[in-house]
Amino acid sequence: MAPVPNPCYRFVSAPAGYPDPAKNFQYDASRTIDPDNVDLKGGFLTQTQFLSVDPYMRGRMDAGTFDCWKVGQVWAGFGISEVIRSEVPEFQEGDILYGIQPFEHYSLHTKYEGRGKLWRVIHNHEDLPLSVYLGMAGMPGKTAYYGMKSIGDPKAGESIFVSTAAGVVGQTVCQFSKAWGLKVLGSTGSDEKVKFLREELGIDQAFNYKTSSTAEEVKKFGGLDIYWDNVGSETLDVALKNMNLKGRIVVCGQIASYNGEDTKGIKNIFHMVYNEVKMQGLHVSTLESQYVDEFYATVPKMIEEGKLKYTEDVTIGLENAGEVLVKVLKGQNVGKAILQMWE
Numbered sequence: 001m002a003p004v005p006n007p008c009y010r011f012v013s014a015p016a017g018y019p020d021p022a023k024n025f026q027y028d029a030s031r032t033i034d035p036d037n038v039d040l041k042g043g044f045l046t047q048t049q050f051l052s053v054d055p056y057m058r059g060r061m062d063a064g065t066f067d068c069w070k071v072g073q074v075w076a077g078f079g080i081s082e083v084i085r086s087e088v089p090e091f092q093e094g095d096i097l098y099g100i101q102p103f104e105h106y107s108l109h110t111k112y113e114g115r116g117k118l119w120r121v122i123h124n125h126e127d128l129p130l131s132v133y134l135g136m137a138g139m140p141g142k143t144a145y146y147g148m149k150s151i152g153d154p155k156a157g158e159s160i161f162v163s164t165a166a167g168v169v170g171q172t173v174c175q176f177s178k179a180w181g182l183k184v185l186g187s188t189g190s191d192e193k194v195k196f197l198r199e200e201l202g203i204d205q206a207f208n209y210k211t212s213s214t215a216e217e218v219k220k221f222g223g224l225d226i227y228w229d230n231v232g233s234e235t236l237d238v239a240l241k242n243m244n245l246k247g248r249i250v251v252c253g254q255i256a257s258y259n260g261e262d263t264k265g266i267k268n269i270f271h272m273v274y275n276e277v278k279m280q281g282l283h284v285s286t287l288e289s290q291y292v293d294e295f296y297a298t299v300p301k302m303i304e305e306g307k308l309k310y311t312e313d314v315t316i317g318l319e320n321a322g323e324v325l326v327k328v329l330k331g332q333n334v335g336k337a338i339l340q341m342w343e
């Protein structure tokens with residue numbers, strides 16, 4: 001085969017506030033690759049099918065943050081790709097892989113030695129759309145599952161408040177909470193998403209935090225045994241004030257301040273004292289070895305059986321990666337933001 005285009009998507013400058021795709025990113029269509037003849041150097045070659053665009057990527061653009069991207073670097077994130085050629089025994093041509101990869105059409109993995117655990121072959125016995133392995137059956141679903149198991153510690157009859165409830169992490173937390181017998185309150189940023197939470201996911205109460213008072217809605221719902229925090233800022237402060245005795249707060253994300261917005265000061269920490277509230281940060285990667293087998297044995301099957309519903313927001317074309325990220329950061333996505341390489 002003659003060389004074919006191998007476009008990639010680069011980070012070229014740090015944003016101040018929300019990213020500006022035209023300024024901060026570059027779609028580089030100049031590169032080519034010869035998939036049949038490129039030297040694998042003992043590694044393997046993959047062709048990208050789907051890429052995941054996630055809120056944490058905004059943090060990677062700020063110098064000095066954990067694992068920040070370097071100027072000129074090709075974006076990296078979770079993806080689903082197909083093995084085109086392989087010189088490693090673990091992966092065969094045609095295998096579908098899930099793992100962290102560059103945002104490009106073809107990826108050559110030559111420095112493979114010892115890095116096999118970074119990839120997982122997706123057997124997909126449940127015949128799910130492969131993109132689902134980036135959402136509810138991927139890192140965000142794991143975040144929900146691992147976080148509830150390790151920090152949320154739910155018991156039937158308890159109550160939970162989930163912020164950003166209509167996003168992929170929130171949807172998963174809400175549905176597990178219902179399945180485990182909890183009473184669920186969700187907040188989200190549009191009436192359409194509120195309707196989805198109430199009518200499709202069947203959670204007990206949901207409200208639009210842009211048009212209702214979070215303080216009043218939480219008070220009306222009653223005391224909280226668990227607060228799942230995707231947002232931080234004022235929402236966290238309201239939750240702190242309404243926690244029940246020995247309540248748990250899972251600090252999963254702080255999206256209200258990812259773009260340098262002013263975080264409103266937390267005033268209600270003292271409520272944790274008499275109520276003996278536990279508040280703990282969650283990092284999905286560190287819980288992987290503990291829960292990964294249980295997760296893959298449970299979640300894809302529940303999705304196949306219709307016990308877990310999901311929504312996706314799919315955009316076609318690598319050149320749109322930056323716009324998709326902005327959409328996620330502004331709450332314009334409805335469900336898991338996925339970048340599909342081709343029609």
Ligand SMILES: NC(=O)c1ccc[n+]([C@@H]2O[C@H](COP(=O)([O-])OP(=O)(O)OC[C@H]3O[C@@H](n4cnc5c(N)ncnc54)[C@H](OP(=O)(O)O)[C@@H]3O)[C@@H](O)[C@H]2O)c1
Pocket residue numbers: 054055056139140143164165166167168169170187188189190193230231251252253254255256257282283284285328329330331332333335336337
């Ligand atoms: N700790 C971990 O290991 C880990 C792993 C994965 C994800 N996370 C965190 O989990 C959270 C949810 O991630 P996701 O992948 O499920 O994303 P997502 O919910 O699909 O997308 C982000 C959503 O955040 C909401 N949002 C944006 N700006 C907001 C603001 N100022 N105030 C309140 N809500 C805002 C928007 O929904 P609305 O329309 O509802 O506003 C938007 O759709 C994020 O905070 C993310 O960083 C943490």
